Amino acid sequence: MGFVKGAVAGAIGTAAMTASQAAEMSITGRPASMVPGRVASKLLRLSPDGDEEMARISLGMHWAHGMTQGMVRSLLGRTGLEGTAAAAAHFALMWTSDAALYKVLGISPWPWEWSAGELAPDVGHKALYALATSAAYDRLQ
Numbered sequence: 001m002g003f004v005k006g007a008v009a010g011a012i013g014t015a016a017m018t019a020s021q022a023a024e025m026s027i028t029g030r031p032a033s034m035v036p037g038r039v040a041s042k043l044l045r046l047s048p049d050g051d052e053e054m055a056r057i058s059l060g061m062h063w064a065h066g067m068t069q070g071m072v073r074s075l076l077g078r079t080g081l082e083g084t085a086a087a088a089a090h091f092a093l094m095w096t097s098d099a100a101l102y103k104v105l106g107i108s109p110w111p112w113e114w115s116a117g118e119l120a121p122d123v124g125h126k127a128l129y130a131l132a133t134s135a136a137y138d139r140l141q
Helices: 002-028 035-044 051-078 083-104 116-140
Strands: none
16 A cells, blocks of 8 residues: 555645646746656657657656656655655655666756756756655655
């Protein structure tokens, strides 16, 4: 049952992150990231036909990744971590593995080569995701 709770918590965290991204993009004018779609396309050997299909793949991967990362949070829960400590560990695991995956797949350079405009939203939204997912997971216990 821990993985189910983790997936539910991950969905809650993804909803929070999605809302924060929408708000940030409406303020900054930044377009939606297609990185999740590019990751899915590389891993699954998909060849999206245009921007609309890539956006659909990206949205699906965004939610699938968020729910799967929620399951990672459930594994952290088995170690006894809770609250802010669990959220911090979850963020560190997720953010570093995402950054490494993007580099290995040739999607982006290492994070220290990103501009502040690329780094800040990524860190901020994923930190919010980790906090919301962790809070939801702890609450579901």
